[in-house]
Amino acid sequence: MKEPMYRILILEEDAALIKKIQQLLTLHNYDVLTCTTAEEGIYICRQYKPDLLVCGVRLRGGSGFHFLMELRNDPSLQHMPFIFISGKETKEDMRMGMNLGADDFLTKPFKSKELLLSIKSRLTRFTVFNIQQREKKHTTIVSMPVIPPEIHNKLSKTEFRIMQMIAEGLSTREIAEQLNISIKTVENHRHNISKKLNLTGHNSLIKYAIKNLTQQYRILS
Known part of the structure; x- marks a missing residue:
């Protein structure tokens, strides 16, 4: 049986990096959406409901941290798995991202295998979570x-x-x-x-x- 095609949104200010990640994920049977600003990201999330987000710490005209805060404050979007990618690794950035609800934090340049494993792990965990919640009659996230x-x-x-x-x-x-x-x-x-x-x-x-x-x-x- 063919594995389901998951939809992934990439938010990043670097167009070259977006293209590189998009080619990698498309090759591995993911449906990929892309954008460069937080405003576009929120719109796409509400319209197309991606299964996972890969987001840069820096976005055009804004911050990935602020985008994540807006995402986690929206009841219809707050459940989405979220992976941060950053050009530098600082304990402050990593801690801030995790405190705001990121599921993983990868530092550029990262290997293709690292990103693919992170995505697969988050999607697997989220799929299991969804199955568990569907089996419950009443579930509320507060x-x-x-x-x-x-x-x-x-x-x-x-x-x-x-x-x-x-x-x-x-x-x-x-x-x-x-x-x-x-x-x-x-x-x-x-x-x-x-x-x-x-x-x-x-x-x-x-x-x-x-x-x-x-x-x-x-x-x-």
């Missing part, structure tokens, strides 16, 4: 925010909301527009948040927000 104690105890409700929006990838201007406050007020909030959490450095608050404001998912039967 999102449970993970809030570090220092955030819960030190920040006001407004400051915590701004932290969430930073983690979602919103700029200072976008936060100001959504909360209907001035850019200066947002900047003051960001300064106060950094001070309360003992953060220093230009991007330290963004990194902290992405790493710590994650979601966990629990299956209720």
